Structures are given as C-alpha cells and as structure tokens.
Amino acid sequence: MDKNQDSQSQGVAGQPAVDALTVVSGSARESRSLWSDARSRLLRNPVAMAGGAVAILLILVAVAAPYVAPYDPIHQDLANSLAGPSIKHLAGTDVHGRDIFSRIIHGTRISLRIGFLGMLLGCVVGVILGLVSGYYGGWADTIIMRLMDVQLAFPGLLVAICIIAIIGPGLENVILAVGIFSVPLFARVTRGQILSLKEQEFIVAARMMGAQDGRIMLSHLLPNAVAPLLVLCTLRIATAILTAASLSFLGLGAQPPIPEWGAMLSDGRAYLAIAPHVATTPGLAILITVLAFNLLGDGLRDALDPRLKA
Amino acid sequence: MVRFILRRLLYMTPILFGVSVVIFLILHLVPGDPARLVAGLDATQEDVKIIRSSLGLDRPLPVQYISWLGNVLRGDLGRSTRTRRPVTQELRLTFPATVELTLCATAIAVLIGVVAGTTAAVRRNSIFDYSSMVVALLGVCTPSFWLGLMLMLVFAVKFDLFPTTGRGGLENLVLPAVTLGAGAAAIIARVTRSSMLEVLGMDYIRTAHAKGLSERAVVLRHAVKNALIPVITVIGLEFGYLLAGAVVTETVFAYPGVGWLLVEAIGFRDYPVIQGALLLLALQFAVVNLVVDVLYAFADPRISYG
Numbered sequence: 001m002d003k004n005q006d007s008q009s010q011g012v013a014g015q016p017a018v019d020a021l022t023v024v025s026g027s028a029r030e031s032r033s034l035w036s037d038a039r040s041r042l043l044r045n046p047v048a049m050a051g052g053a054v055a056i057l058l059i060l061v062a063v064a065a066p067y068v069a070p071y072d073p074i075h076q077d078l079a080n081s082l083a084g085p086s087i088k089h090l091a092g093t094d095v096h097g098r099d100i101f102s103r104i105i106h107g108t109r110i111s112l113r114i115g116f117l118g119m120l121l122g123c124v125v126g127v128i129l130g131l132v133s134g135y136y137g138g139w140a141d142t143i144i145m146r147l148m149d150v151q152l153a154f155p156g157l158l159v160a161i162c163i164i165a166i167i168g169p170g171l172e173n174v175i176l177a178v179g180i181f182s183v184p185l186f187a188r189v190t191r192g193q194i195l196s197l198k199e200q201e202f203i204v205a206a207r208m209m210g211a212q213d214g215r216i217m218l219s220h221l222l223p224n225a226v227a228p229l230l231v232l233c234t235l236r237i238a239t240a241i242l243t244a245a246s247l248s249f250l251g252l253g254a255q256p257p258i259p260e261w262g263a264m265l266s267d268g269r270a271y272l273a274i275a276p277h278v279a280t281t282p283g284l285a286i287l288i289t290v291l292a293f294n295l296l297g298d299g300l301r302d303a304l305d306p307r308l309k310a
Numbered sequence: 311m312v313r314f315i316l317r318r319l320l321y322m323t324p325i326l327f328g329v330s331v332v333i334f335l336i337l338h339l340v341p342g343d344p345a346r347l348v349a350g351l352d353a354t355q356e357d358v359k360i361i362r363s364s365l366g367l368d369r370p371l372p373v374q375y376i377s378w379l380g381n382v383l384r385g386d387l388g389r390s391t392r393t394r395r396p397v398t399q400e401l402r403l404t405f406p407a408t409v410e411l412t413l414c415a416t417a418i419a420v421l422i423g424v425v426a427g428t429t430a431a432v433r434r435n436s437i438f439d440y441s442s443m444v445v446a447l448l449g450v451c452t453p454s455f456w457l458g459l460m461l462m463l464v465f466a467v468k469f470d471l472f473p474t475t476g477r478g479g480l481e482n483l484v485l486p487a488v489t490l491g492a493g494a495a496a497i498i499a500r501v502t503r504s505s506m507l508e509v510l511g512m513d514y515i516r517t518a519h520a521k522g523l524s525e526r527a528v529v530l531r532h533a534v535k536n537a538l539i540p541v542i543t544v545i546g547l548e549f550g551y552l553l554a555g556a557v558v559t560e561t562v563f564a565y566p567g568v569g570w571l572l573v574e575a576i577g578f579r580d581y582p583v584i585q586g587a588l589l590l591l592a593l594q595f596a597v598v599n600l601v602v603d604v605l606y607a608f609a610d611p612r613i614s615y616g
Contacts, residue, residue, distance in 0.1 A: 146324060146325070146328065147328070149324075149325050149328070150325055150328030150329055150332060153325050153326070153328070153329050153592055153595065153596060154329070154554075154588070154591075154592050154595070155550040155551050155553050155554040155591065155592075155595045156550070156551040156554035156555065157554045157555065157557060157558070158553075158554045158557070158588065158591055158592070161557065161572065161573075161576070162332070162333075162336070162588055164576065165336060165340075165576050165581075165584050165588075166336055166339045166340055169576075238451070242451075242453055245453055246453065246454075246455065246558050249453075249455045249558065249561075250557070250558065250561055250573050251573070251577060252573075252576060262453070262455070265453075265455060265456060265459070266455075268459075269459060269562075272459060272462060272463055272467060273467045276463050276467075279456070279459050279463075280460070280463075282456075283452075283453060283455075283456030283457075283459070283460070286453045286456065287448070287451055287452050287453065287456070290451040290453075291447070291448070291451040294447070294450070294451055295447075
C-alpha cells in the first residue's frame with residue numbers, strides 16, 4: 001500500500017495543489033483495488049479459508065448455543081456424575097453430572113464474547129492513543145508511549161493478573177483486563193502507521209486545504225492504517241481468548257457454575273486420574289478456537305501485505 | 311560498551327519508576343480501606359489503626375510512595391497478611407524454584423526450537439519441514455495449562471514415569487519445564503526457520519558451496535551463526551514471557567514458585583505479597599531484557615553501541 005502511494009506521490013511531485021486532489025482520490029481508488037486484491041489472495045489461501053470457516057462456525061454455534069446444546073449447561077444430575085462419553089452424553093459428564101458437550105457449546109458464547117469485546121476495547125483505546133501519539137508527536141507522544149512501555153514492562157499475562165488483583169475476579173473484569181492488556185500493541189502499530197503516513201503528500205495536501213486535525217486523523221490517516229490493524233484484531237481475538245481461559249483456569253476469571261472453558265478445565269484437574277475426559281475436551285475447544293483465529297489472521301496478513309510473503 | 315550499558319540502564323529508570331508507581335498504587339486502587347487490607351481480614355480495629363499510622367496511610371500519596379519506595383530499596387516489602395512472614399522471605403523461598411523452572415524451560419525451548427527450525431530450513435518443503443511447522447503452529451495455540459494436564463495424564467497418571475506435583479529433584483522439573491517451554495520452542499522454531507531461509511539465500515553461502523565445503527560445514531559454520539542473531543532477541547523476549555507463563559505452569563503442577571505464590575496471594579487478597587511478587591517478576595523481566603540487548607550488541611557487530 002505504501003509502495004503505491006510512494007509511486008503516486010513521485011508522479012505529482014513539484015506540481016501545484018490541483019494535483020493534490022488527484023492524489024487524494026487516487027489513493028482512494030488504489031485502496032479499493034488493495035482490498036479486492038487482498039480478497040482474491042485470501043480466497044486462494046486454503047489454510048486461511050479453513051480457519052475462517054471454523055471461526056464462522058464457532059460464531060454460529062455461539063449465537064445458537066441454547067438451541068444447539070442438547071442439555072441445560074448448569075443442570076446437575078448427581079446420579080450421573082463423571083460418566084464417560086456415550087451416545088447420550090457425547091463428551092461425558094462432569095462431577096456434578098452436567099453434560100460437558102452442552103457446557104462446551106455454551107462456553108463458545110462466553111469465550112467469543114470475551115475475545116471480541118476484549119479485542120474491541122484494546123483496539124478502540126489503543127488506536128486513539130496511537131493516533132494522538134503519532135499525529136501530534138512531542139510531549140503527548142512521549143507521555144503516551146512511556147505509559148505503554150510501563151505496561152509492556154510486565155511480561156505477558158502479568159498485566160492481566162495485575163489488573164484482576166486490583167478489580168477482583170469475574171467474567172466482566174476479565175474482559176476489562178484482557179482489553180487493557182491489548183492496548184499497547186494497538187497503540188504501537190497505529191502510531192507506526194501514522195508516522196509513516198503523515199509526511200506523505202496526500203496528508204500535506206489535506207492539511208493545506210484546511211482540513212481539521214480530527215478530520216485528517218479519522219478520514220485520511222486511519223483508513224490507510226486499517227489493513228495492519230485488521231490483522232492485529234483477528235490475531236488479538238485469539239490471544240484474548242487464550243488469556244481469558246488462562247485467567248479462569250487460575251480461578252481469577254469466570255466463577256462457577258459458568259461454563260467457561262478454562263474454568264471447566266480447572267474443575268477437571270481433580271479427576272484427571274479417574275475421568276480424564278472432563279479436562280480434555282475444554283482444552284480441545286480452546287485449541288481449535290485459538291487456531292482458527294490465528295490461521296485467519298495469518299492469512300489476512302499474507303493477503304493484505306504481499307511483501308511479507310516469502 | 312560500558313557507555314551502551316549505562317545508556318540502557320538510564321532508559322530503564324523511568325520505566326521501572328512507572329512500574330513501581332503502578333505496583334504501589336495497587337493497594338490504593340483496590341476498593342476498601344488499605345490499612346484493613348494490609349492488616350488482614352481478621353484484624354481488630356486496634357490493629358488496623360496501628361497499621362494505618364505505621365504505614366503512614368494517613369499522609370498524602372506522594373509522601374507515602376517515597377517512604378514505600380525507600381522501604382522497598384532497603385529490602386523491606388512488608389509482611390504477608392496470611393502467614394505474617396516478611397514478604398522478602400516468602401520470595402526468597404519461592405524465587406529459586408521459578409528461576410530453575412524458567413531456565414530449564416528456556417533450555418528445552420532453545421534446543422528444540424533451534425534444531426527443528428534449522429533442520430526445517432535446510433530441508434525446505436520436505437515432510438519434516440511441513441510437519442514441524444504444523445507442530446509449531448499447534449504449539450503456539452495450545453493452552454499451556456491443558457498441555458500440562460495432558461502430559462501429567464500420560465506420563466504421570468498412565469505410565470507413572472514422573473511425579474504429578476511438587477518440587478524436589480530433576481524428575482519434578484521435567485513435566486513443568488516441557489509444558490512451559492513448548493510454546494516458546496514453537497516460536498523459536500518458526501523464527502529460526504525463517505531467519506535460516508533468509509541467510510541460506512545469501513551470496514556468501516553460495517560462495518561457501520562453490521568452494522566445495524560440505525553441506526554440514528556450510529550450515530553449521532556459516533549459516534547458523536548469522537541466522538541465530540535475530541533468534542537471540544526472540545529467546546530473550548520468550549524468557550520474559552516464560553516468567554509470566556510460569557504463573558500458569560506452577561499452578562498446574564502445584565510447583566512452589568513465585569507465580570504460584572502470586573496466584574495464592576490473589577486468592578487470599580494478600581496484597582503485600584501480590585505487590586512483592588509483581589515487583590520481582592517485572593524487575594527480572596527488565597534485567598533479562600537488558601542482558602539480551604547487551605548480548606545482541608555483542609553478537610551482531612553491525613549494531614553500534616556508541
């Protein structure tokens with residue numbers, strides 16, 4: 001994308017402002033072809049398409065969970081405790097006799113919700129900070145980026161754990177923690193994009209034509225930074241789901257009897273020797289979900305930025 | 311070189327300052343009276359009052375921060391509200407276990423990752439290449455707590471080769487270290503492979519082939535050396551993530567490290583321990599990053615440290 005704009009800018013270099021208009025509309029036309037190119041590249045990538053298909057299937061399952069699940073996910077049937085997989089209970093039952101298959105299906109809803117909302121929160125806050133930081137530079141940039149550095153000084157999961165330690169465990173708090181956890185990454189990627197874009201001539205032109213800062217950021221800079229952000233969003237859903245499951249496994253996330261995958265796995269730990277199916281299936285569900293979004297994200301990256309492809 | 315290290319240390323200072331402020335504020339951000347939180351849930355009104363004045367919780371926040379930081383720098387992190395032992399003592403008991411686990415996991419990850427990545431690159435598009443990259447992809451997406459339980463199920467419950475939990479000899483370390491290292495091994499393998507592929511396509515490698523060196527000599531003596539430079543950074547970063555990942559792994563295997571201590575402390579709302587454990591892990595991460603940067607500058611003469 002940058003390459004296209006570079007060649008265009010060279011084409012009009014040194015010419016009067018009238019051509020600046022052409023550059024603006026020209027870049028819009030180019031970006032349309034970027035998307036259709038990317039779409040056809042994505043459609044030709046079977047691995048990414050498989051990831052996308054599974055992701056869509058998971059979303060459908062999440063939406064239709066109450067209709068698809070054969071049993072009530074929190075209905076206890078103590079006479080039927082820790083039963084192995086059978087025709088009646090495809091994935092067996094847990095220690096309270098609850099149908100694990102139904103709990104996994106309802107868990108899809110919980111995990112995808114955390115994944116999407118967590119990603120969205122991180123994306124919105126991160127993009128705003130990145131835009132301000134990259135566009136204005138100066139002290140705003142210094143303060144925002146140092147704050148991001150402080151957060152990145154806590155390795156990986158520890159930020160989320162730190163936030164949970166403050167606001168307490170619970171499903172909604174996990175969304176908040178996972179969201180804040182994603183902010184620095186979105187801020188850095190956005191800032192990097194803005195820094196490389198803002199000196200380009202179509203931005204200079206927009207500024208010369210009297211566009212306000214807000215307008216330049218939202219209608220000129222942001223649309224041109226969407227591609228890498230879209231990739232990051234997809235990959236971050238996977239990370240958010242994995243992080244949330246880890247928190248719930250540690251007992252810091254979803255509380256019983258919520259059918260969250262990480263929490264279910266944690267419940268199954270005690271019965272590993274006598275009923276291994278209790279811990280096995282939720283892990284598979286997490287693995288499949290994370291894999292699907294990662295494959296889709298990798299495919300999107302290859303499709304949107306062909307220069308990165310080996 | 312000394313100047314480079316000093317500059318990096320200087321750069322670290324504001325970040326560590328920020329980290330310490332955040333950790334200090336934990337106690338004040340938690341809803342409720344900080345003095346009661348420190349005193350513990352079963353403390354009497356008198357105890358709370360004593361703690362409030364002894365910690366100076368009635369003074370303005372910046373003053374409190376400075377005296378807190380002074381105590382931390384003197385090695386006084388307060389007392390656990392649960393065990394009543396000094397936090398530093400709790401950390402001293404658990405920290406060696408975490409370092410042991412993290413180092414073992416890193417060693418496993420580097421060994422598997424570099425060997426698999428190099429082999430995959432040398433035999434590009436072979437069955438080994440494809441299968442190792444599929445395994446690496448699965449390794450990145452597998453939740454470590456699930457992998458840990460599955461390893462426990464197979465090697466401890468079914469075959470009784472290793473103990474399931476606890477800390478002791480080397481046999482206690484194997485399953486947790488493999489669990490913790492697996493994800494990092496996958497990432498290191500992917501980075502090594504792509505770095506090797508790039509190096510193998512360079513002119514000097516063709517020259518080495520042309521002058522009649524054996525494949526083995528070309529790969530081991532010429533290619534790997536240069537291909538490993540970016541891998542060093544990844545290993546350093548991964549080491550930091552392993553420290554955080556240890557929190558999960560230690561909980562799976564009930565392995566008494568800092569991560570396990572942290573999770574326990576959150577469960578009991580034992581804030582002095584939470585603060586101490588977070589501070590230690592963040593500090594260790596910062597130090598590891600510094601060491602990696604220095605090693606990187608050593609390994610790659612193209613980086614100037616002026």
